[in-house]
Amino acid sequence: MPGATTLVARHGKVVYCESSGYCDVEAQKPMSADAILRFYSMTKPITAAALMMLYEEGLFQLDDPVAEFIPRFKDVRAYVSGEDIHMVTEPQNIPMTLHHLLTHTSGLTYGFGNEGLIPELYQQHHTDFRTHDGPLAEVVDRLAQIPLEFQPGQRWNYGVSFDVLGRVVEVISGKSLDEFFREHIFEPLGMKDSGFAVPKDKLDRFAALYERTDENDLTLLETPQTSFMIDTVETFSGGGGLVSTLGDYFRFTELLRCKGELDGTRLLGRKTVEYMTSNHLPGDLADMGQPTFNETTFEGIGFGLGVSVMLNPAKAKVMGTPGEYAWGGYAGTAFWIDPKEDITVIFLTQLIPSSAYPIRRELRVLAYQALID
Numbered sequence: 001m002p003g004a005t006t007l008v009a010r011h012g013k014v015v016y017c018e019s020s021g022y023c024d025v026e027a028q029k030p031m032s033a034d035a036i037l038r039f040y041s042m043t044k045p046i047t048a049a050a051l052m053m054l055y056e057e058g059l060f061q062l063d064d065p066v067a068e069f070i071p072r073f074k075d076v077r078a079y080v081s082g083e084d085i086h087m088v089t090e091p092q093n094i095p096m097t098l099h100h101l102l103t104h105t106s107g108l109t110y111g112f113g114n115e116g117l118i119p120e121l122y123q124q125h126h127t128d129f130r131t132h133d134g135p136l137a138e139v140v141d142r143l144a145q146i147p148l149e150f151q152p153g154q155r156w157n158y159g160v161s162f163d164v165l166g167r168v169v170e171v172i173s174g175k176s177l178d179e180f181f182r183e184h185i186f187e188p189l190g191m192k193d194s195g196f197a198v199p200k201d202k203l204d205r206f207a208a209l210y211e212r213t214d215e216n217d218l219t220l221l222e223t224p225q226t227s228f229m230i231d232t233v234e235t236f237s238g239g240g241g242l243v244s245t246l247g248d249y250f251r252f253t254e255l256l257r258c259k260g261e262l263d264g265t266r267l268l269g270r271k272t273v274e275y276m277t278s279n280h281l282p283g284d285l286a287d288m289g290q291p292t293f294n295e296t297t298f299e300g301i302g303f304g305l306g307v308s309v310m311l312n313p314a315k316a317k318v319m320g321t322p323g324e325y326a327w328g329g330y331a332g333t334a335f336w337i338d339p340k341e342d343i344t345v346i347f348l349t350q351l352i353p354s355s356a357y358p359i360r361r362e363l364r365v366l367a368y369q370a371l372i373d
Contacts, residue, residue: 001332001357002210002218003031004349005246008367011342012254017246023207023350026220033246036198036206037348038229040240040329044162046252047238048102048306050169050180052272059172062102065095066164069171072144078107079118079147087117089147096152098168101161102305103280105288107148109159121146122160129163129237131196131228136177136236140167156281156288156303166238177236188265189255191248196241197233198224206230206243209331212356221352240330246348249335253344256325257337276305277325277339284311296360318361319368334360341371 003021007014019031055062060069067074073096077089092107100106111122126133127143134142143164149157166177173180178196186194198206206224213219222228229243251262256277260268279302281288286299300315301308307327313320326336332349345367347359354360 001349001351002208004332004347005031005033005035006348006363007033007246007250007344007346008370009250009344012257014250024224025208025210025218026223027208031207032205034193034205035348036193036202036243036245037333037350038207038209038329038331039242039244039249039333040331042244042249042327042329042333042335043238043240043242045256045306045327046181046185046242047162047165047169047177048276049252049255049268050177050185050238051098051102051165052268052276052305053184054169054172056269056272060098062099063097065097066101066106066168067095069098069168070140070144070164072141076144077147078151079149083117087147092148093151094153096148098165099280100152101165101168103303104156104158104161105153105281106159106161106164107150107152107154107157108143108161108164109149109157116149118147118149127160129160129235129239129241131233131235131237131241133235135234136163136167136170139235140164156285156290158290158293160239162239162306163237166236169238177238181242185252185267186248188267189248189251189262191244191251194242194244194248196236196243197229197231198227198243200231203230205245207350209350209352211352218351246346250344250346253335253337253346257339257342257344277307277309277323277337278304279309279311280304284315319365328354328360330354332356332359334363336364343367343371 005019008016023031023035080088082088111119111128125142133139209222211219211221255262259270259273290298300312302311307325310320310324321338321340324338328334332351332354335346337344
């Protein structure tokens, strides 16, 4: 691994925080707790929080059709069979709802890392919401021209649902997603290094990005100076676009752990956070057609609104507590919060893919074996 930072906190007090290795191997620059990293899919819980802040204002219901906010989705059909001009599709059996997006049961997918006709169409239409795929509204409109991978509600599938939710936040609030995040989440929580781009005056803290392949354990993908995330980006990805730091993201996890209020600033109600972090699926993710995900099993694991939820540690075959919630990112970042034990753990690195090593499972064992009270 290039480098990593691990934080363990209990009752809101940091009991362990260590950095090791390098945030830039080539420059021999040590990893540090204030390094700015690509958080990728750890953006999703923040997007969920943003949407639920608007939900608390009574501006929509979770079972509202997505088409009420993005009309182009009304006529999106679902894939059945066939290839290219012989592709067979059918109308949506039930309208795709905001709840479908929040729980990854919408029928949307990712183009990269997946095989098949629909992922190929995502790649052709540039609908993976990369940094310069275009303004969010335009990318979503292109997405609405591609059939769904499956009928809404049929199964769980990781995809661009939260990127579409980011656009929904824009439509409902009347603000761009970066502006909403900044005004309603980052500034109130003091998350001063979080955003969709890294300002040039902070490049000295921006980490390099690496990849592990079958041929090489550590391949440089992107230097801090060659990143597409410097200064400005065109596409505000609610599914994976944020950069942040350990300190900033710990502020956000503390907001969740404290049920929506931190240091006198309340962004969400207690019941809202409890609702977000409860299981919203009929069973576990394995029951919804997702038995494994990256290096972890999804047996015994459910899904809430933007986070996974532990249902049965014995079935998941890893130590944990029913009710703990978590998520991670493409470059190996991860967090979980255990309300019963009052523990928060954050692990940060910059190595793609997140399944390169079973770090999350190993870290979970290391953290829980330390509990002796």
